[in-house]
Amino acid sequence: MRCRFLIFALIFAISFGCAGCSSKKSEENSSLILAVENNLRPGFIIKGEPVRTVNIFDRMKQLNVPGASLAIINNGKVEWAKGYGIRERGCENLVTTETLFQAASISKPVAALGILHLVDTGLLNLDAPVNDKLKSWHIPDNEFTKDKKVSLKGLLNHSAGLTVNGFPGYSVKNDIPTIIQVLEGEEPSNTDPIRVDIIPGSQWRYSGGGYTVVQLLITDTMGKSFNDYMKETVLDPIGMIYSTFEQPLSGEAAMSAASGHRGNNEVVKGKWHIYPEKAAAGLWTTPSDLCRFAIEIQKSLAGQSNEVISKSLTEQMLTPGIGGFGLGFALSGNGEVVAFYHGGSNEGFRCKLVAFAKEFQGAVVMTNSDNGWPLIREIIRSIAYVYKWPIFQSEEVNLIELESSVIEAYVGEFTMSNNPDMVFIFSVKDGRLFFKPIEDTDIALYPISKTEFVRLEPAQYVTFVKSQDGSFDKIKIRSIDSSKELILVRKSLVGR
Numbered sequence: 001m002r003c004r005f006l007i008f009a010l011i012f013a014i015s016f017g018c019a020g021c022s023s024k025k026s027e028e029n030s031s032l033i034l035a036v037e038n039n040l041r042p043g044f045i046i047k048g049e050p051v052r053t054v055n056i057f058d059r060m061k062q063l064n065v066p067g068a069s070l071a072i073i074n075n076g077k078v079e080w081a082k083g084y085g086i087r088e089r090g091c092e093n094l095v096t097t098e099t100l101f102q103a104a105s106i107s108k109p110v111a112a113l114g115i116l117h118l119v120d121t122g123l124l125n126l127d128a129p130v131n132d133k134l135k136s137w138h139i140p141d142n143e144f145t146k147d148k149k150v151s152l153k154g155l156l157n158h159s160a161g162l163t164v165n166g167f168p169g170y171s172v173k174n175d176i177p178t179i180i181q182v183l184e185g186e187e188p189s190n191t192d193p194i195r196v197d198i199i200p201g202s203q204w205r206y207s208g209g210g211y212t213v214v215q216l217l218i219t220d221t222m223g224k225s226f227n228d229y230m231k232e233t234v235l236d237p238i239g240m241i242y243s244t245f246e247q248p249l250s251g252e253a254a255m256s257a258a259s260g261h262r263g264n265n266e267v268v269k270g271k272w273h274i275y276p277e278k279a280a281a282g283l284w285t286t287p288s289d290l291c292r293f294a295i296e297i298q299k300s301l302a303g304q305s306n307e308v309i310s311k312s313l314t315e316q317m318l319t320p321g322i323g324g325f326g327l328g329f330a331l332s333g334n335g336e337v338v339a340f341y342h343g344g345s346n347e348g349f350r351c352k353l354v355a356f357a358k359e360f361q362g363a364v365v366m367t368n369s370d371n372g373w374p375l376i377r378e379i380i381r382s383i384a385y386v387y388k389w390p391i392f393q394s395e396e397v398n399l400i401e402l403e404s405s406v407i408e409a410y411v412g413e414f415t416m417s418n419n420p421d422m423v424f425i426f427s428v429k430d431g432r433l434f435f436k437p438i439e440d441t442d443i444a445l446y447p448i449s450k451t452e453f454v455r456l457e458p459a460q461y462v463t464f465v466k467s468q469d470g471s472f473d474k475i476k477i478r479s480i481d482s483s484k485e486l487i488l489v490r491k492s493l494v495g496r
Contacts, residue, residue: 032080039053039385041378041385042394043457046398056068063369063372067083067369068095069099070379072362072363074360076298081286087257089259100253101257102349102351104345104351108211108280109329111214111215112156113317114230115218118221119313120310120313130150130213133221136180144196153327156210159200160210163192163196163207163209164192169281172271179212179219182212211279245283260273268347281344294353296308297355298356301314301357324484332482333390340357341353350366380481413425414426414489445462475489
């Protein structure tokens with residue numbers, strides 16, 4: 001009898017203890033959720049001024065973002081996830097943690113992990129010419145590929161010299177091209193042919209076209225559909241149970257998907273666009289599933305889990321190449337603090353994944369609106385603030401006054417160093433410096449030194465670089481959310 005009593009007491013104690021731990025953890029998460037929801041923050045905090053914070057629901061209303069979903073990685077686990085708002089304007093279906101969103105360009109690092117598995121198994125080589133393995137189509141050779149061929153590494157880190165930055169997708173009423181028609185720019189494709197127009201390996205230039213070649217390389221190598229390969233090799237092993245590369249989406253998945261919205265709040269015709277360019281833009285997923293993807297990268301790097309690729313190949317994946325880009329991911333930070341991340345912009349959808357290589361922390365935010373970027377940036381800064389991340393937080397700046405004669409030196413037309421057709425006009429109005437892309441609206445810049453200004457939204461540093469003759473002929477633009485710089489060069493001197 002006494003023995004039975006002791007067993008009962010032990011079971012009661014264990015059960016009570018677990019319930020107590022669970023309750024405590026739930027309370028901690030509730031506190032963290034409220035803190036994140038109520039601390040959306042601007043990129044720059046102006047020294048001497050109060051910090052402007054806003055609630056997530058108020059900010060969604062201000063920006064006309066119908067729905068959002070987020071998930072948090074902490075200590076190598078999805079600590080919590082939550083949906084906000086509605087799946088479609090005018091409907092009552094709420095966003096939940098199982099609501100599917102288009103991952104847009106976050107599809108790229110997921111596809112990169114898939115093809116790196118073929119490198120790990122010896123079927124592909126990162127540095128070999130991809131034309132050696134392509135069967136159903138080949139990258140046309142020209143004067144740029146005479147001495148330097150396109151490699152898989154170049155495709156993955158956007159240094160292959162291939163054209164076509166991104167894809168607009170296709171309305172549900174449109175004919176959908178085959179992947180070969182997309183590569184050739186043939187009807188019904190709505191983008192240009194994907195070609196090499198700069199020497200491979202000579203510079204970094206973002207190319208969704210390159211990832212379309214990655215998609216074909218997978219199917220040519222494995223002799224199966226891209227959907228099936230990615231499901232078997234990446235999605236299922238990692239536990240991304242809600243994710244699919246199915247295009248167009250159908251069945252129960254379509255019933256649980258968010259609809260895309262334009263900036264004017266209109267629903268995208270047909271609810272969303274279709275993307276046959278699956279590796280570049282075709283993944284449907286949830287923030288929790290993308291967090292599981294990021295966690296697998298973190299654990300693989302630590303040697304704790306290698307479901308898809310080895311630790312050594314994960315290290316290569318997170319090693320910066322040309323332009324500071326890894327094999328599928330953008331990279332930020334240095335030394336012990338390195339983050340990998342990627343954003344996504346499809347018609348009616350915006351999203352971002354950020355995670356740390358060694359800290360087992362990160363987050364994913366997804367929205368169903370073209371207006372999603374400011375919300376995403378502010379949510380990530382709130383998460384960084386609440387969880388005390390070393391980067392991705394707001395930065396404090398001290399604004400100063402400059403004489404008009406100093407500001408006048410920056411007036412002129414500038415072009416992107418790698419895209420001369422993209423022109424920015426810098427002008428002075430009422431003693432303040434403004435800039436704008438041609439046919440766009442003026443954007444105010446605020447001085448923090450004689451040569452450095454800040455743009456408040458999105459938060460960017462704009463630095464003027466003096467040439468040997470004393471004029472300012474180069475501008476460096478850096479977002480606080482990225483280590484990558486945009487370089488502008490002077491096109492002409494206006495009014496001088």
